[in-house]
Amino acid sequence: MISFEYYAPRSLEEALSLLDRWRGEAKVLAGGTDLTVQMKDGRIHPNVLIDAKNVPELNRLEWSDSRVLHIGAAVPLSKVVDFPPVVERFGILHQACSLIGSIQIRNRGTVGGNICNAAPSADAAPPLLCLEAQAVVAHSGGTRIVPLESFFQGPGQTALASNELLVEIEVSLPPALSAGCYLRHTPREEMDIAVAGVASFLVLTPEGDWCQGARIALGAVAPTPIRVPQVEAFLVGKTLSEGIIAEAAEQAAAAASPISDLRASAEYRRELVKVLTRRTIQKAREALGSKV
Numbered sequence: 001m002i003s004f005e006y007y008a009p010r011s012l013e014e015a016l017s018l019l020d021r022w023r024g025e026a027k028v029l030a031g032g033t034d035l036t037v038q039m040k041d042g043r044i045h046p047n048v049l050i051d052a053k054n055v056p057e058l059n060r061l062e063w064s065d066s067r068v069l070h071i072g073a074a075v076p077l078s079k080v081v082d083f084p085p086v087v088e089r090f091g092i093l094h095q096a097c098s099l100i101g102s103i104q105i106r107n108r109g110t111v112g113g114n115i116c117n118a119a120p121s122a123d124a125a126p127p128l129l130c131l132e133a134q135a136v137v138a139h140s141g142g143t144r145i146v147p148l149e150s151f152f153q154g155p156g157q158t159a160l161a162s163n164e165l166l167v168e169i170e171v172s173l174p175p176a177l178s179a180g181c182y183l184r185h186t187p188r189e190e191m192d193i194a195v196a197g198v199a200s201f202l203v204l205t206p207e208g209d210w211c212q213g214a215r216i217a218l219g220a221v222a223p224t225p226i227r228v229p230q231v232e233a234f235l236v237g238k239t240l241s242e243g244i245i246a247e248a249a250e251q252a253a254a255a256a257s258p259i260s261d262l263r264a265s266a267e268y269r270r271e272l273v274k275v276l277t278r279r280t281i282q283k284a285r286e287a288l289g290s291k292v
């Protein structure tokens with residue numbers, strides 16, 4: 001049996017004061033679909049768990065003023081997937097969250113936990129990087145905003161201090177004439193984690209013939225999920241011909257720094273980045289075809 005103290009605070013203030021009191025000894029518990037597995041495996045041994053599920057601020061799921069999507073850190077993935085503004089306006093995030101685990105995992109697990117667990121393969125991360133999401137982080141002295149790009153600091157490491165918690169993820173309305181696509185490769189079709197994942201997000205001109213903006217993010221092929229600015233810069237101002245897309249895909253593969261492990265070799269992962277980058281750009285372009 002693993003022994004630990006369990007707290008279920010009912011306000012953000014109470015949660016933060018518990019984190020202060022048990023600084024360095026406590027872990028925040030959201031859905032527990034990563035945390036409890038790590039505890040059972042003996043990879044981590046927190047003395048205290050602070051349950052986030054009853055904190056109202058962490059349960060906010062809102063589309064405010066039709067401009068900003070707020071995803072509270074304790075909101076289950078299944079609610080995010082079914083939330084109409086996510087379905088209608090944030091297709092790339094909807095695709096990624098729908099892929100995570102199973103119905104049971106999505107009923108417990110959260111976007112917040114996916115991000116705070118900071119696995120390089122976290123499926124919500126590449127789309128949120130493309131959407132330039134921000135993390136709202138709180139400690140007992142106040143709140144700060146951390147762009148998601150600086151939130152991930154290494155495998156399992158985030159910008160959160162030991163007395164801080166993630167309150168919510170904020171995502172602004174994407175630009176007009178934009179669309180994205182997230183694809184991942186898993187050796188098994190279901191209940192597996194990505195050996196590589198790519199999110200591509202494009203903004204086209206009203207005429208639709210050239211690329212006004214591009215954001216490309218990779219998962220599971222570097223110590224953290226990453227954007228690849230060199231590929232994005234290459235695409236901007238160009239007509240998205242098959243040749244340009246193929247060149248962008250080569251560049252994305254070159255920018256990845258995958259490792260070899262039990263699940264895939266570095267070489268195979270790099271090849272996957274090339275294929276997935278090509279496909280996600282093509283699919284985003286196709287999705288925009290109907291809008292321009």
Ligand SMILES: Cc1cc2nc3c(=O)[nH]c(=O)nc-3n(C[C@H](O)[C@H](O)[C@H](O)COP(=O)(O)OP(=O)(O)OC[C@H]3O[C@@H](n4cnc5c(N)ncnc54)[C@H](O)[C@@H]3O)c2cc1C
Pocket residue numbers: 027028029030031032033034035036037052073074099100101102105108109110111112113114115116117121122123124160164165166167191192193194
């Ligand atoms: C069978 C199975 C299949 C899975 N499939 C996938 C998959 O396809 N894709 C994928 O990406 N993941 C997958 N996962 C991993 C996991 O389900 C997801 O990462 C999920 O989103 C984690 O959310 P959670 O709420 O359960 O996090 P938890 O396990 O509760 O927490 C994860 C980590 O984040 C910290 N944390 C949580 N909330 C906060 C907060 N508000 N502030 C600070 N720290 C916080 C915790 O302390 C812990 O370190 C799978 C897991 C299982 C068991």
